[in-house]
Amino acid sequence: MKIETLFPLDPNVKVRTRFAPSPTGYLHVGGARTALYSWLYAKHNQGEFVLRIEDTDLERSTPEATQAILEGMEWLNLEWEHGPYYQTKRFDRYNQVIDQMIEQGLAYRCYCSKERLETLRTEQENNKEKPRYDRHCVHSTPEDINAPHVVRFKNPTEGSVIFDDAVRGRIEISNSELDDLIIRRTDGSPTYNFCVVVDDWDMGITHVVRGEDHINNTPRQINILKALGAPIPVYAHVSMILGDDGQKLSKRHGAVGVMQYRDDGYLPEALNNYLVRLGWGHGDQEIFSREEMIELFNLEAVSKSASAFNTEKLQWLNQHYIRTLDPNYVAKYLEWHMQHQGINYSNGPALAEIVSVLGERCKTLKEMASASRYFFEEFTAYDEKAVAKNFKAEAIAPLAKLSEKLTACNDWTVENIHEAMNQTAQELEIGMGKVGMPFRLAVTGSGQSPSMDITAKLVGKERTLARVQKAIEFIQTHN
Template sequence: MTVKTRFAPSPTGYLHVGGARTALYSWLHAKSQGGEFVLRIEDTDLERSTQEAVDAILEGMKWAGLDWDEGPYFQTQRFDRYNELVDQLLAEDKAYKCYCSRERLDELRAAQMDAKESPRYDGKCSHGDIEDTGADFVVRFRNPKEGSVIVDDKIRGKVEFANTELDDLIIRRTDGSPTYNFCVVVDDWDMGITNVVRGEDHLNNTPRQINILKALGAPVPQYAHVAMILGDDGAKLSKRHGAVGVMQYRDDGYLPEALLNYLVRLGWSHGDQEIFSTEEMIKLFSLDAVNKAPSAFNTEKLQWVNQHYIKTLAPEYVASHLEWHMADQGIDITNGPALAEIVKVLAERAKTLKELAASSRYFFEDYADFDATAAKKHLRPVAKDALVKVQEKLAAIADWSDAEVLHAAINDTATELEVGMGKVGMPLRVAITGAGQSPSLDVTLKLIGKERSLAGIDKALAFIAARENA
């Protein structure tokens, strides 16, 4: 039998981190078993579902590289199928019409709460002696009254639910629309889902869904309920912990490989290994090794993983993601070096692509002002001779493609002036970048180019002259 999993988000918001990890685990289980992965949009909540949220989910899945073999399916396009099966259950007396008003149900709930009882429908309309007056009604599933449901959960082990604790849930509303729990059951059956991997918040729905599956004569899939993700402070992950939407991590400068690598380790491990390629994840992942305890999100660890990928993935690939951040920060990359070259020289210095983009601005455009601290320290009158001499030597070099030649010009300047390299290098660095930090000077000169580098030295000399005359 082919293993088939699914990810079934509700389009009421963005694709959040918890959902992305669930999707990843579901995707990995299918891929590791040579199976198929289905994407299903559970949009039965007509009031809260939006096209914007659908687009955000699809964008997040595509950015993360979680490709699907089937779908996306939309539940709103399958109402006829759901209602066909609701009518079948009614005909088989496995479901019934309920005419209870909202007021009666509210009073029933309040009384049960006062009596310290679990709120549930009391079955008033289940006896079949209610007169059909033509009033609005819902359809309720006739849940078994005896025995129990045992969920053989792949992560949590065996979990037992007494049927007396499960009420007759609504499977069709008064407006004729089917409800979430029923649609999920029909979809999993029709789509041949063999393994349901989802958040632990759905565990209480599982016995109800199993009972409906059995009533329909459908096979029961294997369930695996993943624990929640907590913030650094131990509270449930939320917006106050920072970025919780997948695309927000893209915006904050994370590579999809880094986020997936980090997420797979939030609840799953393979020895002490921290870094996993996608191929390694597929080869090694097992639901049996997923921890049932909650995991704490650690942004510093994510940044460490992200920097690893910035440094080790092909510079051309990293550059393809960096390009978005350059545009986002308004940096025109048409007048400057190839982005892959920037990645090569700045990867060691940046934890995120957002940082990398910000720190690379001087390679593509003239800086407005010198960094005040760097200029005060290095653009002093004593630096003038070094800048004049190194400018002469650099101006005489026709071909700037060889960084070693540029390095020799700096070195020769220091030798002739009988000063240390720093006495030449630091004023030169501030002159061409506007700041006190950059990759090695020869490479920096090469990437910035001759014209802009010499112009930067002119600007530094003018600054020193103004300082002398102040």
């Protein structure tokens, strides 16, 4: 059987992979890892990556979920060469193929009622037989050919389906285990397993990377491809991801949708690096740049075993990327969190400077945005524990002396601020902590911050001096 493909496929492309999510929910972690593996395999082999939205489940598919999938893919920087294609826009194509299959005896109309099918299933279960359709309609033609019916694929009854899974090795399923599955419903809509086959064929997919929950679909799809005379892709079924507790990853484990990780302050580089290691590795290496992932990734090194999600490891990676990526690049992602938390970051230092200063202290950009608020806004209260320790009456003298020296600074530099703090400690014959700790609390409202010479430099001279004066007044009032 020969049906022309609808896509102008480049014959020079040797590898073409696809990611085909169903928009019945958000892009979750497992789906994101599958997309990443599929994308990496295409890039490693100088191939192409196709994005396809499998939206045939009309009742459960939503535009919001579709948009969330596209946003997630874009945020992860997994760009596609072809797509996104939508199955609901290809029904004419699927039905064209089904009609030709009926003509050639590869599929047939089934007019059996629900009652008959239920009776058949009950009898088979009572006889301890595997429930399957008995081909009652394979050769019969009803008086009214337009009566309600489904279309079934005429599955082979002899032999086996054998395929070499790139992750799991050889898999063999006897055709006696397979049913004549329905490929078109009574309402005329084609079914998932059939649409996938036509899409993979039309789009020239050479390698199908997907979750292990699809293993049972593969022999059915291979038989349809064989019936169509279409090439069989290489299949690679990756294992599931478990939560920290060893249970299947679900909403109870926290962030499951990919965009939740953005909202929680993770960089896409961190999540990609973490996901690639959930089932694949290269020696003991933990940190992979995008270029290294592309260069080193192969399906043969993907583990058959389930992987456990570890949030602490993800946080560790995230902090690594916050610290090591170009601060100007990280600042673009920090900007979203500043806006989300309602911080007016126009009135203060550049966000890249915040990244450089707080990178060692913050595991997430959400935490960084929150921790940077005092660089841009006035705070209304001091940390109570820090006040009890650092705002005693004896803190007034070092704050007043420091204020004099800072006021005299014509050049507001880190070096001059540090020197003013040193001179204050020397002249008052006190330890540096007696100067630095009250100064920190005065300027930031907190007992924790980066080095105070750097912090005061970024807060600015006018703001720093005003806050020191306010602190002196607070201490005088409360002691």
